[in-house]
Amino acid sequence: MSAGQMHPDQHPIGDDLVRRLVAGQFPRWSGRTVRRLASGGTVNAMYRLGDDLVVRLPLVRGGAADVALEQEWLPRLAPLLPVAVPEVLAVGKPAEEYPWAWSVLRWLDGRTPEAGALTDPVALARDLAAFVAAMRSVSLPGAPAAYRGGPLSALDAPTRTAIAALRHLPQENVDCDAVAAIWDDALGAPGPDGPPVWLHADLMPGNLLVDGAGRLTAVIDFGCTGAGDPACDLIPAWNLLPAPARHAFRDTLAVDTPTWHRARARALSQALIALPYYRTTNPTMAHNARHVIRTVTQHP
Numbered sequence: 001m002s003a004g005q006m007h008p009d010q011h012p013i014g015d016d017l018v019r020r021l022v023a024g025q026f027p028r029w030s031g032r033t034v035r036r037l038a039s040g041g042t043v044n045a046m047y048r049l050g051d052d053l054v055v056r057l058p059l060v061r062g063g064a065a066d067v068a069l070e071q072e073w074l075p076r077l078a079p080l081l082p083v084a085v086p087e088v089l090a091v092g093k094p095a096e097e098y099p100w101a102w103s104v105l106r107w108l109d110g111r112t113p114e115a116g117a118l119t120d121p122v123a124l125a126r127d128l129a130a131f132v133a134a135m136r137s138v139s140l141p142g143a144p145a146a147y148r149g150g151p152l153s154a155l156d157a158p159t160r161t162a163i164a165a166l167r168h169l170p171q172e173n174v175d176c177d178a179v180a181a182i183w184d185d186a187l188g189a190p191g192p193d194g195p196p197v198w199l200h201a202d203l204m205p206g207n208l209l210v211d212g213a214g215r216l217t218a219v220i221d222f223g224c225t226g227a228g229d230p231a232c233d234l235i236p237a238w239n240l241l242p243a244p245a246r247h248a249f250r251d252t253l254a255v256d257t258p259t260w261h262r263a264r265a266r267a268l269s270q271a272l273i274a275l276p277y278y279r280t281t282n283p284t285m286a287h288n289a290r291h292v293i294r295t296v297t298q299h300p
Contacts, residue, residue: 005281010059013045017097018055025092026104029053040112040206040284043223049104053089057102064100066223067091069144071103074222077198081134083127084108084209084218108218110209113240115291119214121245125236127216128203129252132233138198146201148270149228152187152262159183159269165276172275172290178297179268186265190258196227203233205240205288234263235270238295239288246299268296 015034023030032050039046043063047055058064071088078085092102118124148155163183166174200207201224209218234255237246250260271292278285 007042007060009061011099013057013059013098015047018047018049018057021092021095021098021102022049022055022104024095026090029104040204040282040288041221042278042282042285044221048107052107054105054107055102056105057098058100061100063223067101067103069225070222073140073144073225076140077135077138077222077225080138080140081219082130083216085222086220108209108220110211110217112206113208113210113214114205115240115288116242118240118242118245119210119212121214121242122248124210124214124216125241125245125249126252128208128236128241129249131200131216131219132203132253135200135233136197136230140198143196143198143227144225146196146199146226146228146232147224148266149196149199149201149224149226149232151191151229152189152265155266155269156183156187158273162269162272162276166272169276169279172279174272174275174293175297179272179293182268182296183265186261186268189261189265191262192229192231192259194230197230198226199228199230199232200225201228201232203236203239205236206284208236208240229262229266231259231262231266234260235267238264238267238299239271239292243299264296267292271296 015036018034029049035048037046037048043059045057045059049055071091074085074088087106088103089106090104094100163176163180166172167176200219200222202221207219207221208216209220211217237249241249271289274285275289
């Protein structure tokens with residue numbers, strides 16, 4: 001794996017490739033400016049196409065199925081949600097130079113929020129709660145299983161592997177005994193007491209867009225969407241929100257204690273797995289992972 005490359009099986013993508021793909025399959029958009037967007041994303045490369053479009057291309061085979069998932073479900077979910085979501089305008093086909101389907105979407109204005117630099121954290125927390133509640137209320141039949149939406153025990157092996165890896169990275173200053181104890185305790189907690197609910201299932205800061213006042217305007221990247229444990233969509237409580245906003249988020253959604261504990265463990269697991277993997281290749285993901293680990297260990 002070359003320096004700066006996130007995945008060993010990552011497909012090389014550049015401006016010229018995107019121009020050729022667009023010109024070859026969607027000539028109506030050829031000649032537009034193509035500019036790679038800086039992103040903390042891990043599965044897709046994003047390219048601005050002119051002023052009002054964005055091209056999204058999977059970096060690895062594992063992300064290729066997300067294109068079809070979004071194409072199928074985003075048009076059905078969009079009218080049911082309180083903020084904007086991506087609109088798929090076209091789906092590109094695999095080509096000689098690129099092996100997977102890819103998509104062209106309408107550009108959504110906004111900026112990604114950053115933990116510790118929120119304009120109005122409590123208002124944002126309530127916006128997020130409204131989005132989560134709307135997702136949970138979706139009753140569309142035939143929902144796929146949400147990525148990471150299964151039982152907490154399914155995350156046990158990769159979480160313990162990550163903790164073991166972090167024990168060999170003392171420079172990260174992770175209290176591995178403390179996080180292991182939190183994880184063990186969570187595994188003994190009760191599971192969901194109801195049926196699976198619709199989830200976004202990847203509410204990382206990079207998948208949120210806010211306006212100048214810090215209010216939620218859009219949620220992007222529905223590649224993990226589907227039905228699963230309602231605790232999955234509570235992770236912004238630790239990956240983004242400070243304590244007062246965290247409490248507002250929980251209160252607005254009336255989250256019970258077992259669900260809150262599972263959510264905390266899910267946020268911790270995701271961060272523990274991300275940190276050793278992305279620490280040298282994705283500064284945004286690694287920075288947020290450190291933030292989550294600190295927040296979880298300091299705020300029961």
